[in-house]
Amino acid sequence: MPILAAGLDWSIFFQPAFDGSGNYLRFLFVGFQWTLFVAVTGWIIAFVVGSIVGVFRTLPGRVLPTLGTVYVEVFRNIPLLVQLFLWYFVFPDIVPHLGTWFKQSLNPLLQQFLAGALCLGFFTAARVAEQVRSGINSLGAGQRAAGLALGFNIPQVYRIVLLPVAYRIIIPTLTSEFLNIIKNSAVASTIGLIELSRQSQQLGEFTAHWYESFIAVTLLYGIINVTVMTISRFVEKFTRLPGYVGGK
Amino acid sequence: MKKYLVGATLCFIALCPGMRAQEELTGTLKKIKDSGTISVGHRESSVPFSYYDDKNQVVGYSHELVMKVVDAVKQKLNMPNLQVKLIPVTSQNRIPLIQNGTIDIESGSTTNNLERQKQVDFSDTMFVIGTRLLVKKDSGIKDFPDLKGKNVVVTAGTTSERLIREMNEKNSMGMNIISAKDHGESFLTLQSGRAVAFMLDDALLAGERAKARKPDDWVVVGTPQSKEAYGMMMTKGDTQFKKLVDDTIAKIETSPEAEKLYTKWFLSPIPPKGLNLNLPLSDDMKQLYKSPNDKAFQ
Numbered sequence: 189m190p191i192l193a194a195g196l197d198w199s200i201f202f203q204p205a206f207d208g209s210g211n212y213l214r215f216l217f218v219g220f221q222w223t224l225f226v227a228v229t230g231w232i233i234a235f236v237v238g239s240i241v242g243v244f245r246t247l248p249g250r251v252l253p254t255l256g257t258v259y260v261e262v263f264r265n266i267p268l269l270v271q272l273f274l275w276y277f278v279f280p281d282i283v284p285h286l287g288t289w290f291k292q293s294l295n296p297l298l299q300q301f302l303a304g305a306l307c308l309g310f311f312t313a314a315r316v317a318e319q320v321r322s323g324i325n326s327l328g329a330g331q332r333a334a335g336l337a338l339g340f341n342i343p344q345v346y347r348i349v350l351l352p353v354a355y356r357i358i359i360p361t362l363t364s365e366f367l368n369i370i371k372n373s374a375v376a377s378t379i380g381l382i383e384l385s386r387q388s389q390q391l392g393e394f395t396a397h398w399y400e401s402f403i404a405v406t407l408l409y410g411i412i413n414v415t416v417m418t419i420s421r422f423v424e425k426f427t428r429l430p431g432y433v434g435g436k
Numbered sequence: 437m438k439k440y441l442v443g444a445t446l447c448f449i450a451l452c453p454g455m456r457a458q459e460e461l462t463g464t465l466k467k468i469k470d471s472g473t474i475s476v477g478h479r480e481s482s483v484p485f486s487y488y489d490d491k492n493q494v495v496g497y498s499h500e501l502v503m504k505v506v507d508a509v510k511q512k513l514n515m516p517n518l519q520v521k522l523i524p525v526t527s528q529n530r531i532p533l534i535q536n537g538t539i540d541i542e543s544g545s546t547t548n549n550l551e552r553q554k555q556v557d558f559s560d561t562m563f564v565i566g567t568r569l570l571v572k573k574d575s576g577i578k579d580f581p582d583l584k585g586k587n588v589v590v591t592a593g594t595t596s597e598r599l600i601r602e603m604n605e606k607n608s609m610g611m612n613i614i615s616a617k618d619h620g621e622s623f624l625t626l627q628s629g630r631a632v633a634f635m636l637d638d639a640l641l642a643g644e645r646a647k648a649r650k651p652d653d654w655v656v657v658g659t660p661q662s663k664e665a666y667g668m669m670m671t672k673g674d675t676q677f678k679k680l681v682d683d684t685i686a687k688i689e690t691s692p693e694a695e696k697l698y699t700k701w702f703l704s705p706i707p708p709k710g711l712n713l714n715l716p717l718s719d720d721m722k723q724l725y726k727s728p729n730d731k732a733f734q
Contacts, residue, residue, distance in 0.1 A: 206597075206598045280628070291630050296614040299630075378617045379616075380592070380614055380616050382615075389528055392528060392531075393528075394551070
């Protein structure tokens with residue numbers, strides 16, 4: 189194996205980074221923080237927007253469900269990378285005043301972060317919406333009818349009867365979406381956000397130790413995802429209801 | 437009697453020209469001979485070194501040089517029908533692909549530096565560049581000190597990125613440095629007004645400028661901040677293959693062929709748009725053509 193012959197040198201992580209910010213371990217940690225920051229911000233947007241759109245798709249009437257469907261189809265069918273370029277390169281150029289302000293007054297790092305978080309958030313929202321919708325639909329018409337019969341109005345039926353159960357049912361798929369948004373956040377490296385995968389590429393470029401860099405970054409992504417999975421298991425366990433998925 | 441026989445055999449071996457040419461093949465050359473293929477790594481958009489033209493063919497200054505190396509390999513192995521596999525590489529995967537043997541030689545715009553020499557071997561230098569700035573003609577920026585407090589774009593992982601960050605720190609210039617994914621995106625960042633200047637190797641800046649909608653709007657300025665030597669990359673420690681590559685490059689560089697090649701790619705219209713980079717032969721390049729070497733500048 190030529191790779192092994194070249195030898196892996198783990199001491200590179202303690203060499204000073206090219207940008208003078210400290211050693212390369214710290215350098216990777218900066219990327220780790222940005223990955224978490226952009227993924228979590230994106231996830232908050234995705235959860236809020238996705239819940240609203242998902243609920244829209246299950247409402248009676250015509251206008252709101254159609255709006256929901258259009259949202260899901262648009263954001264689900266445009267590739268993530270294309271959406272990111274739209275957010276970062278196209279919108280600032282076509283929106284008259286706001287765009288120029290965004291491009292020229294904001295710190296570049298903030299621009300990249302905002303474009304990345306918005307893009308990931310709205311893209312993932314389409315997927316969350318589909319899960320919220322199927323969660324609600326899985327409850328059948330009976331619960332909705334029972335709620336209405338008790339004298340609740342539509343917002344009350346959703347808030348008190350349908351959503352508390354629907355969210356519990358879709359915890360496992362929401363976990364997958366959260367894991368996806370963390371992994372997808374790597375696309376933000378293409379617009380220059382200094383997140384984890386970007387930092388590992390920089391580390392490779394400047395030290396020429398690509399294998400060490402890739403191994404370290406794989407482990408770091410692994411740590412994030414295992415943590416998320418563990419937390420989500422606990423949430424699932426503590427919130428489950430008798431008679432439903434995972435409950436007794 | 438036995439002694440005479442041995443002596444005669446030795447004489448025969450020493451004199452027979454056919455036998456002497458049969459130097460034993462090792463490493464890359466043996467691999468190429470056994471597999472009947474040579475894998476050449478090239479770049480997709482390093483104008484004018486190694487890139488796709490409008491017919492989707494790989495062309496460029498570095499590419500022509502590496503094809504001469506391929507010819508030399510064919511001749512050395514006596515395999516006129518040697519298959520040439522062209523494999524596109526990026527700046528991220530080029531070193532791993534050399535190390536794991538996917539490509540036998542890489543030729544594009546790879547800087548020969550001491551960090552990389554620990555991982556791979558470099559051939560004799562093909563080109564020497566200086567790192568400068570691409571700016572809009574009417575921007576009023578003439579040199580590096582004019583960048584104080586401005587946004588500057590560099591391509592991630594380039595020497596320019598390292599240099600500009602150092603300069604920013606040392607002279608507290610308060611620049612915002614954007615590092616874009618590739619040269620195309622850096623230029624897009626410059627064109628969209630996010631940054632006022634794009635720092636990179638002068639030859640590559642001339643190449644990016646040639647791709648612009650209106651090349652005349654852009655101009656390369658500034659005092660060169662560093663020199664870099666581009667070389668071909670090969671697996672580490674394969675002296676037999678490296679000697680063949682070095683000899684081929686040195687032979688071209690010391691012959692009139694070198695200036696012809698230079699004129700073709702840097703002083704005449706090039707594909708895909710038929711633009712002329714107009715980059716005159718620098719003193720460093722003249723020096724290189726006089727005495728080819730594989731020295732790194734840093």
